[in-house]
Amino acid sequence: MTVLFIPPTGEKAKKFNVSDFFIKGAAAALALIVLISLTFAGLYFNSQYQVKQVNKLKTENEEKEETIKILNEEIKEIEEQKEEIARKQEEIKKLMGITDSTGEMKNPSRGGKGRRDIALENEEGKDALEKLQEIKTYLNREEQRLDEMLAKAQNNQDYFRAVPNQWPVKGEITSPFGWRESPFGGRKRTFHEGIDIANNVGETIVAAADGKVTFAGWRAVYGKTVEIEHRYGFVTIYGHNSVLLVEKGDEVKKGQPIARLGNTGRSTGPHLHFTVKKYGKLVDPLVYLP
Secondary structure: OEEEEOOOOOOOOEEEEOOHHHHHHHHHHHHHHHHHHHHHHHHHHHHHHHHHHHHHHHHHHHHHHHHHHHHHHHHHHHHHHHHHHHHHHHHHHHHHOOOOOOOOOOOOOOOOOOOOOOOOOOOOOHHHHHHHHHHHHHHHHHHHHHHHHHHHHHHOHHHHHHOOOOOOOOOEEEEOOEEEEOOOOOOOEEEEOOEEEEOOOOOEEEOOOOEEEEEEEEEOOOEEEEEEEOOOOEEEEEEEEEEEOOOOOOEEOOOOEEEEEEOOOOOOOOEEEEEEEEOOEEEOHHHOOO
8 A cells, every 4th residue: 555645844745655464453553552441441440439339338337337336235224224123123022022932833834935026137227226215215114113113112011011912822823713614513603712823732832911810720612721811901811721830810921931732622633722802802813913
């Protein structure tokens, strides 16, 4: 291929012979330069994008770490508040004279355990924090109620020691208070004057409140029975015992052993029959038992 070159000074034009190979080589070199330039440009922009993504992930991780830190602090506060509430509950129990009953349950609970878990999902902890705040509000409300109960218990300990709110024995409630099918057969419905708590023969029965023993002996239906008169109109009855540990006229304290669980009288199996009266009227014991 012939290339004509005309100098700008007006001199005579010059001719050059350029081979096709040279032209193709130059074009290929130019194309290679353009390709390399585009490649470097792509790598540059991609690296910039990667840097932005890394920075974004770093920021998100920092936010999540901050959220986890806040959650841990909130959980710590809740645990401390739970411990404080538990302490107040124990103080109230002591003021009321409530103690843990002796003996183990005859039959384990058939129910399972359930709770509402708080899960931190992919929402940067916002939902979890809101739920934690709801729990804290609930705990604050319960703590306030405990404070009020504690104040009442401190100001009127005599009343709370007279309330039959001490479980007389641990065990399974096999028959509740009120109307029921007769446990001895037949179609006749009978009114159950208390609750039946099943456990092993010999388990310790304790007084449900401070009071004076007004009866300790045999009764036709309830077998070996203890009856205690408390202040503020309360009376409690403990039936079907195997052994009596108190006598008529004894002064007893809440939680004090008064008998051993048995199967005397008209009974279908070892259990305690527990009755509560207030000013002569029958009351469901579960109204008072915690």
